[in-house]
Amino acid sequence: MAHAAMPEDVMLPPPSRAAGAGVYTEKLGMWIFLGSEVMFFTALIGTYVILRFAHPSSWKPPGQVLNIPVTAVNTFLLICSSVTMVKAFAAVQDGFLKQLRLWLLATVIIGASFVGVQVYEYTHLIEKGFIPSEGLYGSTFYTMTGFHGFHVTIGVLCMIFVTQKAFRGKYSQADHRGVEVIGLYWHFVDLVWIILFTIVYLI
Amino acid sequence: MRGAVRPGPLQDARRRDRPHAGRLRPLGGTSPLGRPTLKVSTMATTATGSSTYTHDHGHGHVDDRSFIRKYIFSTDHKIIGIQFLIMSLSFLLLGGTLAMVMRWQLGFPGKPLPGGTLLPDTYTSNGVVLPEFYNSAVTMHGTFMVFFAIMPLLVGVFGNYLIPLKIGAPDMAFPRINMASFWTAVPAGLLMLAGFFVEGGSAAAGWTSYAPLSARSDLTGVHLGQIFWCLSLIILGLSSIMGSFNYITTVINMRAPGMNWFRLPLSIWALFVTACLVLLAIPVLSGAAILLLFDQTIGTHFFDPQAGGQPLLWQHLFWFFGHPEVYILILPGMGMVSDIIANGARKPIFGYTSMVLAIIAIGFLGWGVWGHHMFQSGMNPTLGTTFMISTLLIAVPSAIKTFNWLGTIWEGNITFHVPMLHALAFVSMFVIGGLSGVFMAASPFDIYIHDTYFIVAHLHYVLFGGSLFAIFAAVTYWYPKMFGRMMNPFWGKVHFWLTLVFYNCTFFPMHQLGLHGHMRRIYDPTQYAFLREVQPVNVFISISAFCLFATQFLFAANFILSWFKGEKAPMNPWLDNGLEWTVASPPPHGNFGDVVPTVYRGPYEYSSPHSDQDYLPQNLPMPGGMGAAHPQPAGD
Numbered sequence: 017m018a019h020a021a022m023p024e025d026v027m028l029p030p031p032s033r034a035a036g037a038g039v040y041t042e043k044l045g046m047w048i049f050l051g052s053e054v055m056f057f058t059a060l061i062g063t064y065v066i067l068r069f070a071h072p073s074s075w076k077p078p079g080q081v082l083n084i085p086v087t088a089v090n091t092f093l094l095i096c097s098s099v100t101m102v103k104a105f106a107a108v109q110d111g112f113l114k115q116l117r118l119w120l121l122a123t124v125i126i127g128a129s130f131v132g133v134q135v136y137e138y139t140h141l142i143e144k145g146f147i148p149s150e151g152l153y154g155s156t157f158y159t160m161t162g163f164h165g166f167h168v169t170i171g172v173l174c175m176i177f178v179t180q181k182a183f184r185g186k187y188s189q190a191d192h193r194g195v196e197v198i199g200l201y202w203h204f205v206d207l208v209w210i211i212l213f214t215i216v217y218l219i
Numbered sequence: 220m221r222g223a224v225r226p227g228p229l230q231d232a233r234r235r236d237r238p239h240a241g242r243l244r245p246l247g248g249t250s251p252l253g254r255p256t257l258k259v260s261t262m263a264t265t266a267t268g269s270s271t272y273t274h275d276h277g278h279g280h281v282d283d284r285s286f287i288r289k290y291i292f293s294t295d296h297k298i299i300g301i302q303f304l305i306m307s308l309s310f311l312l313l314g315g316t317l318a319m320v321m322r323w324q325l326g327f328p329g330k331p332l333p334g335g336t337l338l339p340d341t342y343t344s345n346g347v348v349l350p351e352f353y354n355s356a357v358t359m360h361g362t363f364m365v366f367f368a369i370m371p372l373l374v375g376v377f378g379n380y381l382i383p384l385k386i387g388a389p390d391m392a393f394p395r396i397n398m399a400s401f402w403t404a405v406p407a408g409l410l411m412l413a414g415f416f417v418e419g420g421s422a423a424a425g426w427t428s429y430a431p432l433s434a435r436s437d438l439t440g441v442h443l444g445q446i447f448w449c450l451s452l453i454i455l456g457l458s459s460i461m462g463s464f465n466y467i468t469t470v471i472n473m474r475a476p477g478m479n480w481f482r483l484p485l486s487i488w489a490l491f492v493t494a495c496l497v498l499l500a501i502p503v504l505s506g507a508a509i510l511l512l513f514d515q516t517i518g519t520h521f522f523d524p525q526a527g528g529q530p531l532l533w534q535h536l537f538w539f540f541g542h543p544e545v546y547i548l549i550l551p552g553m554g555m556v557s558d559i560i561a562n563g564a565r566k567p568i569f570g571y572t573s574m575v576l577a578i579i580a581i582g583f584l585g586w587g588v589w590g591h592h593m594f595q596s597g598m599n600p601t602l603g604t605t606f607m608i609s610t611l612l613i614a615v616p617s618a619i620k621t622f623n624w625l626g627t628i629w630e631g632n633i634t635f636h637v638p639m640l641h642a643l644a645f646v647s648m649f650v651i652g653g654l655s656g657v658f659m660a661a662s663p664f665d666i667y668i669h670d671t672y673f674i675v676a677h678l679h680y681v682l683f684g685g686s687l688f689a690i691f692a693a694v695t696y697w698y699p700k701m702f703g704r705m706m707n708p709f710w711g712k713v714h715f716w717l718t719l720v721f722y723n724c725t726f727f728p729m730h731q732l733g734l735h736g737h738m739r740r741i742y743d744p745t746q747y748a749f750l751r752e753v754q755p756v757n758v759f760i761s762i763s764a765f766c767l768f769a770t771q772f773l774f775a776a777n778f779i780l781s782w783f784k785g786e787k788a789p790m791n792p793w794l795d796n797g798l799e800w801t802v803a804s805p806p807p808h809g810n811f812g813d814v815v816p817t818v819y820r821g822p823y824e825y826s827s828p829h830s831d832q833d834y835l836p837q838n839l840p841m842p843g844g845m846g847a848a849h850p851q852p853a854g855d
Binding site: 055073 | 463501502513526529532539
């Protein structure tokens with residue numbers, strides 16, 4: 017009888033146990049966690065929509081305060097990072113571990129530069145006198161983009177963790193759960209940004 | 220009538236075929252129920268008196284984790300459940316103490332609080348409770364009871380303890396995240412507590428923290444305390460989300476072979492639906508608390524009407540979270556009580572499938588009713604009608620559950636053990652709270668009793684009479700499994716009866732006060748002429764409340780003394796069918812060891828004609844091959 021020597025091994029479900037959802041546990045857990053993230057951003061976006069309808073005069077016309085071209089480039093960057101993430105996942109599925117590392121590294125760099133551009137944007141706006149206490153426009157702008165930026169930052173940190181694991185050869189064609197799970201989170205954050213960019217900047 | 224109430228060929232068997240049902244059983248024997256125990260597992264009961272758990276299946280395996288890994292930063296769901304139990308019982312005591320401060324002030328306004336002179340001058344003057352302290356006691360009583368006592372007691376304790384054991388899993392899906400969940404709940408509680416020790420005192424804007432009262436410190440005189448309130452709930456939100464996605468993943472993916480969805484115990488169904496509600500409702504509260512925090516600290520204007528913000532928005536966000544929260548606080552109780560009632564009545568639960576569907580229906584409907592907290596808020600009255608209808612709809616699944624409980628005890632051979640007494644009190648008290656809930660769902664009546672003691676009576680009938688009796692039932696039921704010892708049944712019964720009597724003396728007269736127009740958050744009722752004539756009722760309520768509080772020390776003493784001195788618990792003291800009763804008390808680390816339990820049937824096979832005992836554990840193959848059900852793989 018194969019016996020678990022380490023206490024941690026006792027925790028693992030026995031291999032004979034079929035996964036109820038047909039999806040491995042980490043992936044299922046991430047999907048469920050994203051459900052709660054959806055509700056969090058729904059609360060923020062709902063607040064934005066309600067306040068904007070109730071008090072439209074607090075908002076300036078699009079482009080007058082916020083620099084749309086810079087943010088459009090930033091949006092493009094974030095979408096590119098989703099593409100590199102897809103390429104990374106495709107690479108490890110096919111067993112190309114060297115490509116996996118490169119694509120993950122590219123995702124980290126692009127994600128970090130998104131955060132960098134956002135910091136640049138913030139400092140620029142604050143210099144111009146557009147601060148969070150500047151009426152409802154400032155309140156909602158900084159809260160919504162700020163929490164998205166916070167999520168991207170967490171994502172970049174996790175992505176760095178996954179990347180260094182990839183460089184240490186922890187992923188293989190057979191087992192690359194970490195890559196898939198972080199990918200789900202990454203695409204979700206990207207999707208949220210597309211909504212935020214539309215309603216906060218463009219409309 | 221009998222034909223209608225008697226279960227049909229549900230869960231394998233008809234009642235009239237059950238030879239043991241409805242008959243007296245021989246007394247004596249080693250089991251507390253006076254029935255011989257059935258050997259169901261090859262796994263021997265392990266010695267648990269020492270500080271180490273040992274596996275005893277085939278070959279010895281000593282658990283060599285250090286003390287810190289085993290009891291403090293443990294990833295074992297059972298230890299985490301017990302940690303939550305100790306934390307939330309402490310906060311329950313604290314919340315109760317604050318209630319006593321309120322009751323003293325309401326019953327005897329202007330008289331010095333016993334021991335009040337020991338409190339700082341900002342709380343009392345010559346021992347008399349100051350209005351500021353009264354406000355903070357009201358606020359923190361609600362906050363601690365809802366977020367740090369009842370919710371962790373139901374979800375944190377029993378979600379953790381029961382889910383893996385009852386579905387036959389070795390642990391949660393993510394044990395480390397589970398540990399992190401507990402260790403973020405502790406700092407959240409301490410931060411909330413820290414509010415009492417900072418300048419301005421703790422939060423004082425009510426547990427609902429309506430803006431702008433909570434957003435502007437010049438209105439309450441509390442600044443830091445209010446910030447701590449927001450921060451603490453944001454951190455607690457993280458803890459709840461970590462817990463809930465863990466529970467959901469575990470229930471979906473880690474069920475033992477044969478444990479398909481409709482063989483799950485109702486407690487697990489309820490905890491599963493509750494976890495879904497926590498997962499989706501708590502982030503909304505976190506979002507709202509973040510916006511409020513920004514209003515308080517960095518000068519945003521979300522809820523400030525002067526700058527275009529919307530005070531009503533806070534109420535919408537809060538109650539959009541707050542109403543699913545109400546079901547978070549009652550559903551696990553309903554589930555666990557269903558298990559206990561079936562056990563106490565020695566009958567299969569009546570209408571298992573309808574019970575499951577009712578739980579799911581409550582889970583869904585709970586999202587569409589938050590506006591009934593806001594009939595008087597200035598919300599559009601047309602919207603109020605919509606919320607009234609959706610709220611009345613919830614009475615349907617609730618009534619289904621209640622009638623099913625009655626159907627379960629109908630013609631049962633009821634054993635009045637302490638958990639069963641609490642479970643029966645749960646049903647009766649929940650009916651009273653539920654009926655006053657139906658009154659209040661109707662907006663014409665609600666407008667009349669809005670913000671009066673009628674509301675206080677209702678919510679305590681549901682939260683104390685409902686949730687807390689369910690917690691007492693569950694704690695006394697699973698105590699032997701948790702600690703390996705029995706609680707004293709005599710003192711358990713004394714505690715139960717005194718609690719039931721004093722509880723009703725405390726909260727039932729509040730209905731009368733409310734209909735008389737007694738306001739809800741009021742410092743001194745005697746300053747109003749129309750309330751002076753009902754002041755004797757307030758005095759009666761206060762004295763009953765003190766007795767109720769004192770009675771709880773019986774429970775505390777029973778709990779603590781039994782931990783060390785209680786009679787050693789057998790593996791299955793209540794002769795229950797659940798998987799957790801097929802392992803030692805307390806179960807070893809990893810729960811089932813190398814044996815993966817296989818599940819052959821649902822959990823409510825009491826008085827089964829196929830067994831020579833009056834119960835039939837879930838993992839026991841059918842004796843003698845009579846109608847043996849083949850195990851089905853999980854996940855269908």
